Amino acid sequence: MVRFPILLLLAALISPLRAEPAPPDTRSVTASEYTADLMGLYREARLEDPRVLAAYARAQSGQARQREAFGGLLPQISASSSFNRTGRDDETNREYYANERYALSLSQHLYNKAAWENYNKFKQLARQGEFEAIDAQAEATVDLAQRYFVALASDDELELVQAERRATQKNLDRVDALYARQMAMVTDVLDLKARVDALAAQEVEARNQVRLSREELSEIVGRPVNERLSRIREDIALQVPGESLSVWVERAVAANPALKARASALAAADAAVRESRGAHYPSLSLNLSAQRSDVGYDNTLAPRSDSYVASIGVQVPIYSGGSASARVRALHSDRLATEQELEAIRRQVVKETTSAYLTAQSSVEKIRASRNALESAEQSSIAAERGFKFGVVNAVDVLTSVQNEYAARRDLLSAQYDFITNLLVLNRWAGRLSEQSVENVNVWLARSEEARALERKTTE
Template sequence: MMYRLFLLLVLGTSITAYAAEPETAPSGVSANNYSADLAQLYRESRLEDPRVLMAFARAQAGREREREAFGALLPQVSANSSFNRTSRDDERTREQYNNDRYALSLSQHLYNKEAWERYQKFKDLAKQSEFESTDAQAEATIELAQRYFVALASDDELELIMAERRATQKNLDRVNALYARQMAMVTDVLDLKARVDALAAQEVEARNQVRLSREALAELVGRPVNERLSRIREDVELQVPSGSLESWAERALNASPALQAQQGGVSAANAALREARGGHYPSLSLGLSAQRSNVGYDNTLAPRTDTYVATLGVQIPLYSGGSTSARVRALYNDQITAEQQLEGVRRQVLKETTSAYLSIQASVEKVKASRNALESAEQSSIAAEKGFSFGVVNAVDVLTSVQNEYKARRDLLKSQYDFINGLLSLNRWAGGLSESSIENVNQWLAQNNEEARALERKTTE
């Protein structure tokens, strides 16, 4: 019993002394030397993310196709000319001469339902491309933020595991020394060694996750992300955004880019159907032409003449083998498909908006609960160390309390990350995600080391 009490006193003294040495076993994640934040990576990804660049190119292509269709409604003007050198031989004479022809023509649709509805179709498709581009950029922003905070969580996990492993290894060394002098029980040695081995395995996996998370960021910004990342300040108060769930849902139905893009698709499908039906309608066109020529029959030389022609043409479709009607029926079904896709997107927008709003509410409560849990874990760790020094608890109990403290810290950080991801997702589905949204979140990140190390001091004081 005396040797057991002596062992507990020695280990209690060592753990208490160890807790007073933050440089050898920091209980939090250091924020030193962070040089990259979310806004910086966001700006880089706008220039490097292939999805963003493709979305912009598709929007540009949609605008140009609209302009192409509009051009078909405008007057079509063409000019042509020819120059001939003719040599003519017969039985008695041989002659050579030059002649030329110049012509200018203009044609204009006066009534062409197909051409007009085709323009309306591409106009709606251009709007759809614009909203799809906006939604694609918003989706890329959400993924960047998620990968950013996954990388932070991976850094947290690695540093916390390393800190816990160093603490456990130091106490294992002390117990081994006592065991060599037959002053410690073998069960204490085995328990501590098992914990060290488990932490070593966890550290290997954590290092791998850090590398994987950085590679995921590099995929979006187009370069290796090796600098340390800014983390959330300790003094930030996270709150549920103003407005009820119903108001956010209504905002999403009115402003969601995904929903607006699909509405453009429905309008384009309607225009395509009207275009196909226009194949049954007559068309009316006007043609004007002017010609100057001295070319006669069979390229003979003729007096120079000026000719002016005005044409009013009417084309009435009578029968096309049933292809026009078949096309109308096919596009009618395409219209139904587009309408059902719109309904599916509408339901998705409502679901995602509701999920994001409820997740934000839960994250705010979880942040508060995690702060309380961290304070309780810190107090429990301090009490366990004191109890250990008096022989009330054993070494494994103290190490378990330290492990619980690290877990509480990790849970607090994760709940903060979940809140920010949920907030950005809510803004995305409500159509309010922009660069200013990223800048607002970036203001919550530490701009210097002191702001980010507030959590660390609580467990080292």
């Protein structure tokens, strides 16, 4: 682990013409030189995941539309001017002259229900976009964690298959030597050889799954992920949070961003209904204008005059062919649909929170049972090896014990990955998934080669 900083120092001394040494290209380092963890990939994904970037872009668009709607409530000021060159020719005279007109006007809504409710609608839509962006970030984080542990499980499977193949090949070599001395049966040799060949086929499939799982990670991060992934440390105790299920459900119903987004959508639908009903209300506006002009009737030249006008305008809708009432009915139906969508999201939040909590709890029990099963399988494998040396058990029994040991190791690792993933899912639905949540999980991952969960077993 000391070689990498020394190489950087030597590179800086060899290139004295550069102002500062070039940073190492993390895209080309090998697995033995660099280890990627969940937190590092999370920070990269926040800047590269198209789903997250699109969600935040939509949120910014919603804020801009809210400001646009608010601008309709503020005074509307406009200025205009015109310059004319006129030629007049009659029976007695021909003349040419220039005219000028300058005008400034201001209009302000004093009462306009439709404009006010339009602003409220876009205000709620902007809040909906913000909550959807938060939910998209949380969903992308869970997706990243799931793909991370799938990739980690693929690496585990490859290493376990390789280790099991080495152990089985070792037993096959021993049985071959015994068979050559007529001290073992040919069926034992064939069984072990068949298992070695099957493990060779499994290794090919495992290598392919490693490549596929890394491609899934690359899709989110936006670059090839070729580094070794940090694995779960062996010196940690994975436990479910102490709060009860009812507390988590209440917390999720109150804080889930997807639920808040649909609540804002419902509030926007209510505002849209009120806006449509505003078409039946009168509107009141203030208009101020000032004008300076020397243009007379029919563009004749007139003495320059200044005029100032203040007026109150009242507009009362009487009949619009029934379109206003039809729009109210349509938006009311849209509002009912949004209300049902809100209820569907609420039920989904309750279901997903309950499922994640119960699954995380069962995963803890499964981890405990899998660890005990692994210890028993390791002891059984050792006993089978010793029994084979003394002729008490045959090669098939040794093969079975090796298979059981590695199956137990797979179950333990899978249970650990399921627990961490479900813990992140639980926090996601409860509205508590943040960068700190990922950091808390990242503490459970190994930061050095010595702490890797499979290092000792796979190098034997």
